[in-house]
Amino acid sequence: MGNGRDFYLGVRKGSNSEYVTISEAKIVNGIRGKLLKERNGKEDHTKLPKYAGKSDLYFRKNKDGICQARLYIGNKMFLDFDWGHPHFNTKDNRKFPKGTVHVQLWTADGYGNFSMDSDNARYMNNTEMKKYGALIRAFCPDVKFR
Numbered sequence: 485m486g487n488g489r490d491f492y493l494g495v496r497k498g499s500n501s502e503y504v505t506i507s508e509a510k511i512v513n514g515i516r517g518k519l520l521k522e523r524n525g526k527e528d529h530t531k532l533p534k535y536a537g538k539s540d541l542y543f544r545k546n547k548d549g550i551c552q553a554r555l556y557i558g559n560k561m562f563l564d565f566d567w568g569h570p571h572f573n574t575k576d577n578r579k580f581p582k583g584t585v586h587v588q589l590w591t592a593d594g595y596g597n598f599s600m601d602s603d604n605a606r607y608m609n610n611t612e613m614k615k616y617g618a619l620i621r622a623f624c625p626d627v628k629f630r
Contacts, residue, residue, distance in 0.1 A: 503533055507543075512619040517541035519550065519623065534598055535559050541616065543623050550624040555616065561598060564588045565608065565620060567627050575603045584628040585620070587612070 507519035516539045522531045532542050536556035543553045551568020554561055565587055571580040580586035586605040592598050608617070608629045620627055 509539060510619060510622050512622050515540045515616060515619050517543060517619045517623060519543045534561050541619060553620055560592060561590045571605050573603050573605055580605060
């Protein structure tokens with residue numbers, strides 16, 4: 485799994501990978517997910533890989549349990565489904581309570597730099613709930629979508 489740059493360049497680092505798998509992969513509705521952790525890192529919301537290996541969703545946990553899933557499109561991070569903390573949009577004053585999923589979009593420039601649009605978080609839409617909701621619930625049964 486390596487770091488993002490290594491993945492993009494096609495380098496496989498084996499035991500030197502920045503991330504380790506801590507669960508078997510689960511497949512629900514044809515979507516594959518795994519629980520990961522950063523090998524030597526802090527537990528914060530940035531600690532999922534920028535690039536995916538074989539899974540569509542990677543999950544992470546904090547001291548309270550599984551708290552986030554990251555969706556990858558074309559092996560690049562695309563959306564974060566986050567429920568491990570309360571969130572507040574300063575632009576529109578929307579509040580998202582802890583335990584309820586808020587969705588944030590990642591964008592990439594042409595140089596491999598990613599940025600998250602944290603100020604425009606939203607609830608999951610019906611399509612996302614239908615496609616990814618069952619897998620998210622398989623990892624975290626108590627999560628709420630709205």
